[in-house]
Amino acid sequence: MTKNLRVKSGRFIDETYRVSFRFNGKTFYGFKGDTLASALLANNIHLVGRSFKYHRPRGIMTAGSEEPNAIVQLHKNSSRTEPNVRATEIEIYEGLEASSQNCWPSVNFDIGGINNFLSPFLPAGFYYKTFMWPASFWEKYEYFIRKSAGLGKSPTEPDPDIYEHKYIHCDVLVIGAGISGIIAAKTAAKNGLKTLLVDEKPYLGGSTIYQNSEHFKINNQTSSSWIEKEINEIKRIKNLEIKTRTSVAAFHGYNYLLARENLTDHLPLEQRNDNTRQRLLKIRAKKVISATGALERPLIFDNNDRPGILLSSAIEKYANLFGVACGEKNILFTNNDSAYETAISLFKKGINVETIIDNREEIDSKLIKEAEKNNIKIYKGYTVVNTSGYKRINKISIMQLSKDGQKVVGSKKTITCDCLGVSGGWTPAVHLFTQSGGKLKFRDEDQVFIPNIYPSDQISIGSCNGDFTLDEILLNIPKVLKEFLNVKKTDYENLEVHSSFNKSKRNIWLLPSDKIFGKTKSFVDYQNDATAKDIKLALREGFRSIEHVKRYTTTGMGTDQGKLGNMHALGIISETANSKMGELGTTTFRPPYTPLTFGTIVGRNVGEYFDVFRKTPIHEWHVQNKAEFENVGQWKRAWYYPKDGESMHEAVQRESKAARDSAGILDASTLGKIDIQGTDASEFLNRVYTNAWSKLAIGKCRYGLMLNEDGMVYDDGVTTRLDENHYIMTTTTGGAANVLGKLEDYLQTEWPELDVYLTSVTDHYATVSVCGPNSKKIVSQIIPDLDFSDENFPHMSFKNTKIGKIKCRIMRISFTGEHSYEINVQANFGKSVWEKCIEAGKEFNITPYGTETMHLLRAEKGFIIVGQDTDATMTPIDLQMEWIVSKKKYDFIGKRSLYRSDTIKEDRKQLVGLLTENPDEVLEEGAQIIADINQTPIEMLGHVTSSYYSPNLKKSIALGVVRGGKNMMGQKLIIPMENKKINVTVADPIFLDKENKRLNA
């Protein structure tokens, strides 16, 4: 088990720098530059996890971000632990700690493995079919499912790392730094374009960087030494920015892309300090060049998922980059020339390859000849029909393919091995292209989807565009780049290219077996355990759309989005359903291309930076006076001011009583304030409010109700006429921005002929509201020069005056029903005016109150709160506010809708007061209202919208909306609660001082 499979040094390994790490509790060693996967393979460990459904042992399959199996849990720490990390991507560092996921109690003995033996009973759609019925059993099933399945554990404590977002604007973004990307980036940058080149790997050069053989040459140098020179050159170009370890997650419309830049994940923990861990790049590129390469396809045969079965290209990469042999007795299985490239690479490194199984019968290329020269036994026209070895492959059985490739013929031969490399050809990595809205076309000759229609200014080049060989790449790219970037020449013309790669391929989506099909387990999606059999079952059960088959079988629905097997799934569907691949379409690849951490997504927007919050100029006073705060939109509003350990209820009762008995003071600065000026200002108000405004005298205030065009109440507030053509409108705190937006909309688009200008002045003024029978005494003390008599300064009027040297607007208006004043001053004087009022009010026990008391006081008076007592279905008539709807005005917003057949119905929900039989019983807001508890089903008549215990009336009061409530005055209704029913009587919504005597008290 702890054999060392490190061979001659790998290109990216620093053998002088040994790194220790732990995997499943055991210590291992690797070298700096290793990925977790390469280090495990060097220790001869293939088994790293269990599959999702059958809990079959699974090993490392790839050497890149497409890995379906080798996903691990990183760190033990409860705040940094991270699930679903691909062992093939994470670079090891001193102290790395990883463990297998989806296995219990351990990867070597996993109880869920029993599902593997039960698998005949776990076909496609099993979960849908079984666990959905009966519904009441779901709780029991869920426990079982969650216990035995699951992809890792999430951290239980906050993430201590720092993340950030960065915007990048560039002329050209090149995705992928393989040979195609490097050529593109250099061409763009050398022509003066601001260029960004990104690659998900820590190094540049893609697979060309280790393509060090006589068979692939450019200008008489091996392709690896040629690309190395190119890399050295591009690093010196000033207007070319290169970002490695940067994975493009999403490609949206208008060339807007998101990429994750990994900054510290490869460093030993103690070197990370407080540096930013990951950065989300928000890239807006004028042009995008995708050079994302291609993914090698696996082959689909019976038991093709055992640990020790890898992609052939991955075996080559582990040997060349990391100096690791994936096995001691290697066999390759292929339908194309790629495996021979691997064989030659391995041979050079001294790694033994005994046998190659090739689907193709008649084949001939330089690569094959060289393989044969090295005494590798080649079985032409053969296929693997089965494998064995539970936790590691130990044998394969092969048979000859029939001429049509549909059956196997002849006798079975068994060969021992400890590693099998498979190559089913290549699939262009078109994921980002399709995310951007690009349309693909199917190329029949080699059965690949390639980009066809580009939705934005972008292009795909190299193998992601279906150019797989070195000569094709170097022939096509310069031509394409010249046109796309509109440049005259590139450095890459007339190159002498030599490639021995023969493009022939024998594509068989599902390889035949000697067993009957129903007994085979040929995996198409390794992570989600979807087999060829599942796909055929879905088709037999009538599913036709590829999107439906995907969901029914869960093919491609894992964290890897089925990067390896989706093509085979399509192939099997097309063969079974007898339809053409090109016509089937593909499933949609969705962002992110590889999973992102939540940290990257939120960046710095955590904790107090999660959202902006707005504070009034008096905020500090509320904090010092121990106010509890309430969020109203983005505002922090004082909610109530508990004294000496008071509960909220106690504080609110005290505040409410004080306001009516003597004096209260409220910070009303958050109310929306819109300054309205222009010669048509009065006409404008006439059109936007339901009541008439033309005759409002200068210096007077008026309450207004604003509707939507559908007749429903939208906002309310008091507007004051400051001058002939000058008004100040107040809106609700939450509605301010929307009201301004709506008014601007009408002004700009419906009534551009009106001479009216709107300016939001909400933040420019602080508003101090003093109410109660002693309010006049208090306010007149701080403004001694003003005549406060009812004759000079009556209710609903306004004065321009001064407090000391501070200019102020003072309105005598009331939201509590008490005699009260609203003082508006320039925001920076707000706190001092507030403190002056408090000082002057001391002898009258002036009591600061918050929003809760404000709500209670207005409810006593039956004043509505838009958004609490109304939703978007209440007309003024429903609110019993006919008095505010002008009959004379020809038109206003929403007028026509007030007599639509629907809005004039008698049995609409209407606002009423509700009094409980027991005056101490306070209703719950939101509680349903019914008439007859014995009815089945019970008709819901409405619900409670506001409810309080009134200390001034010494009883419980509530507002509610009730179907036909207007005509139910005095009627008994029922509020059914969980354990009781509460009897209520429909009442007038105005509970206190209906005659408005207190306003002038």
Added chain:
Amino acid sequence: MFVINCPYCGEREQSEFKAGGEAHLVRPKQPTELSDDEWAEYLFMRKNIKGIQFERWVHTHGCRKWFNMVRDTSNDKIKAIYKMGEKPPTK
């Protein structure tokens, strides 16, 4: 996310804008003379076209100005942008 060329400010990110539905719906001058059906036609009925659509946008987090846009809703390509009151392009 689109890049929108505000006729007053120039190219800005879509996140600065809000869409305001179908363009060139004229609020009836005399709503009171309309039948319920005629008023409902103005109030509720929208075309919601797949393809070339004329719509209203506002530069909320910018100049606060409304303008019109011609957009192909099938691929989100912006075909034209013009100010309120200007005639829509014919092609």
